[in-house]
Amino acid sequence: xxxxxxxxxxxxxxxxxxxxxxxxxxxxxxxxxxxxxxxxxxxxxxxxxxxxxxxxxxxxxxxxxxxxxxxxxxxxxxxxxxxxxxxxxxxxxxxxxxxxxxxxxxxxxxxxxxxxxxxxxxxxxxxxxxxxxxxxxxxxxxxxxxxxxxxxxxxxxxxxxxxxxxxxxxxxxxxxxxxxxxxxxxxxxxxxxxxxxxxxxxxxxxxxxxxxxxxxxxxxxxxxxxxxxxxxxxxxxxxxxxxxxxxxxxxxxxxxxxxxxxxxxxxxxxxxxxxxxxxxxxxxxxxxxxxxxxxxxxxxxxxxxxxxxxxxxxxxxxxxxxxxxxxxxxxxxxxxxxxxxxxxxxxxxxxxxxxxxxxxxxxxxxxxxxxxxxxxxxxxxxxxxxxxxxxxxxxxxxxxxxxxxxxxxxxxxxxxxxxxxxxxxxxxxxxxxxxxxxxxxxxxxxxxxxxxxxxxxx
Numbered sequence: 001x002x003x004x005x006x007x008x009x010x011x012x013x014x015x016x017x018x019x020x021x022x023x024x025x026x027x028x029x030x031x032x033x034x035x036x037x038x039x040x041x042x043x044x045x046x047x048x049x050x051x052x053x054x055x056x057x058x059x060x061x062x063x064x065x066x067x068x069x070x071x072x073x074x075x076x077x078x079x080x081x082x083x084x085x086x087x088x089x090x091x092x093x094x095x096x097x098x099x100x101x102x103x104x105x106x107x108x109x110x111x112x113x114x115x116x117x118x119x120x121x122x123x124x125x126x127x128x129x130x131x132x133x134x135x136x137x138x139x140x141x142x143x144x145x146x147x148x149x150x151x152x153x154x155x156x157x158x159x160x161x162x163x164x165x166x167x168x169x170x171x172x173x174x175x176x177x178x179x180x181x182x183x184x185x186x187x188x189x190x191x192x193x194x195x196x197x198x199x200x201x202x203x204x205x206x207x208x209x210x211x212x213x214x215x216x217x218x219x220x221x222x223x224x225x226x227x228x229x230x231x232x233x234x235x236x237x238x239x240x241x242x243x244x245x246x247x248x249x250x251x252x253x254x255x256x257x258x259x260x261x262x263x264x265x266x267x268x269x270x271x272x273x274x275x276x277x278x279x280x281x282x283x284x285x286x287x288x289x290x291x292x293x294x295x296x297x298x299x300x301x302x303x304x305x306x307x308x309x310x311x312x313x314x315x316x317x318x319x320x321x322x323x324x325x326x327x328x329x330x331x332x333x334x335x336x337x338x339x340x341x342x343x344x345x346x347x348x349x350x351x352x353x354x355x356x357x358x359x360x361x362x363x364x365x366x367x368x369x370x371x372x373x374x375x376x377x378x379x380x381x382x383x384x385x386x387x388x389x390x391x392x393x394x395x396x397x398x399x400x401x402x403x404x405x406x407x408x409x410x411x412x413x414x415x416x417x418x419x420x421x422x423x424x425x426x427x428x429x430x431x432x433x434x435x436x437x438x439x440x441x442x443x444x445x446x447x448x449x450x451x452x453x454x455x456x457x458x
Contacts (some may be wrong), residue, residue: 016137017041017094021127023143024119025053025416026162028062030388031069034088036164041085041094044073045126047119049098058364060303061389070380073098102129110155120148127157144416166388166421167429170409174432176440177215177256180208185220187236190243192225195238202229204236212433213266213302215239215256215440225254228259232435246339246346247285253442254278260438261286261404268394268434269404270382270427273442280380281332287404288336289377292352294400299329299361301380302389302414329361329380364393371396382424383407384414390423 018040026033027048034042055066073082077095080086085095102125104110110124111117123141130139141152141159152159167173184205191197195456202210208215212231218224226239239259241249249255255272260269261283271279287297333350342349353359364379377397382405394403407424419425431437 016153018140019043019130019134019232021045021099021123021130021139021141022048023123023141023148024055024147024210025144025148026142027069027146028055028065029162029386029416029421030164031065031072031079032388033162033164034072035090035093036162037093037094039094042068042088042096043126043130044098044103044125046097046100047122047126051119061365061386061392065388069327099126099129102126104128104132104136108155110151113155114151120145121152123148124155124157126153127152128155131157144421157180158190161421165426166263167422167425170419170425173409173428174439174441176251176438177217179217179219180204183208183218183220185222188218188220188223188225191227191236191238197236198234199229199236200234202231202234210236213438215259215438216253226255228256228263228438230263230265231433244282245285245288245293246336247281249282250278251444253440253444254282257282257440257442258286260440261290263438265396265436266438267402267436268427268431269402269437270424270439271404271406271442272383272409272424272428272439274408274410274445276445277442279408279442280329280333280378283330283378283404283406284332285336287378288350290376290402291358294402295374296357297353297359297378298367299333299359299378299380300364300367301326301329302382302384303363303365326361327361333359335360364389372396372401374400376402377405378404380407381407381413382427383412383422384417385423386417387421387423390427445447 019042020037021043022034022041023422049070051133052066052070055062057063076086076088082098083100085097086094087093102122104125106112108128110121110128114121123244127139127141138158141149141157142162143149143152143159149159149161182205183210186238187197187204199210202212210229212229214229216227216229218227228237228276229235229240230237237259241255242258244258244262249258257271257278260266269283271283273279284299287294291297333354337347337350364385377393379385380392384391384407390405397403405424405427409419409422409425412418412422428439432439
C-alpha cells in the first residue's frame with residue numbers, strides 16, 4: 001500500500017495551507033491576531049509563551065494583550081495537548097499548535113549562527129523546524145520586529161509584517177480640508193449672511209461636490225470664506241475665527257480645528273500635525289470652553305519610557321513615576337492659565353477644576369474601570385497606540401462622551417509601530433465621512449520660528 005495519500009482531481013488544484021509562525025510582537029499588538037490568517041495554520045513557538053509570561057503582569061495595554069492571548073489558548077486547548085494541531089473553530093479557520101523545543105541541524109541553528117540563545121533566535125529555530133517538518137508547505141514568520149524579519153530572511157525563512165490594520169497609502173490620508181476655487185459668489189454671499197446653507201448632496205456646482213464632514217477654503221474671483229460641510233444635515237456652515245478660553249487660532253487650520261472641537265454633533269475628533277502646530281493646546285482650550293456640558297475633562301497619553309525601560313525603574317510612588325510623562329499636558333494647561341491674570345476668574349477656575357478632579361491628567365493605563373460617560377476624553381500622542389488600542393478606548397464611550405485623539409504619525413516612539421500601522425492613522429483612514437467624526441491636519445507650526453526651522457530642515 002502506498003504511503004502517499006490519494007488526491008482527488010478536485011483537491012489536487014488546491015494549494016497546501018500555509019503555516020504562519022507568530023512572534024510575540026504580533027500578539028502584543030493584537031491578541032486576536034491568531035484569528036486573522038483565514039484557513040491557514042498558526043504556530044506559536046514556546047519562546048513566545050515564555051515572553052508572554054513576562055508581560056502578563058501590569059496595567060499597560062501590552063499586559064492586557066498578553067493575558068487575553070494566554071486565556072484564549074487555554075480555552076481553545078481544553079484538555080488537549082497544545083503541541084498537536086488544534087482547530088481554531090471559526091468559519092474558514094485553520095489550526096494552531098505550540099512548537100515546543102525545535103530541533104534543527106547545527107548549520108541552521110539560529111542560536112549558534114547568531115551566537116546567542118535569546119528568544120528571537122529560538123523563534124527562528126521554530127520556523128526552521130517547521131520548514132523541515134513540513135517541506136510541502138510554505139512557512140512564514142510574522143513579526144513586527146524589522147530586525148527579526150531581516151535575520152529570518154538571512155536564513156531563507158519567509159518573513160512578513162502583520163498587515164491587519166495597516167494603512168496602505170499613508171500619503172493619501174485624509175487631510176480634513178481642501179481649497180476650492182470657482183465657488184459661486186452667490187453661495188459665499190448667502191453663507192456670510194445666514195451662517196448656514198443647506199446644500200443637498202453637497203452639490204455646489206456642476207463641477208464641485210462637497211464631502212461629508214470636511215473643511216473648505218472656498219474662493220471666487222472677488223471673495224473667500226471658510227466652510228464646513230456637515231454631512232448628516234447636508235448643511236454648509238460658516239467657519240469663523242473665535243477666541244476660545246484665551247486661545248486664538250492663528251491660521252485657517254487651527255480655525256477649522258476649533259470649529260470641529262466645539263461642534264455639538266461631532267463626538268470623535270482626530271487632529272494630526274508636527275510639533276508646535278497647537279494640537280493639544282487647541283483640544284484642551286476647546287474642552288475648557290465646553291466644561292459646563294461635561295462632568296469631567298480627562299487628558300491622557302500612553303507612557304513610552306526611554307530605552308523601553310518600564311516606569312518601575314523610576315523612583316517614587318505611582319504618581320511620581322508617571323508625572324514626567326504627563327508634564328507636556330500640564331505645560332499646555334499652564335499656558336492657557338497664563339493667558340489670564342492671577343486674579344481673573346478663568347485663572348482661578350482652572351486650579352479649582354484640577355483640585356476637584358474636574359480636570360484629570362493621567363496615563364492611559366490608569367483609566368481601566370472608569371466610566372467614560374459625560375466626559376471629554378483627550379488622548380495625546382495617539383500615534384503610539386495600536387489600532388486595537390484606539391478601538392478599545394472608543395468602544396468604551398458612554399452617553400454624552402466626546403473623544404479627541406491628537407498626535408504626529410511621523411513621530412512614533414513605540415517599537416513595532418510605524419506610520420502605516422499606528423492607531424491614529426487607522427482612525428483617519430477608516431472613519432472618513434462618518435457622521436460623528438471629523439479630522440483636521442495641522443501643517444503650519446505656530447510655536448516659534450526656531451521650532452519651525454527644526455521641523456523643516458532637521
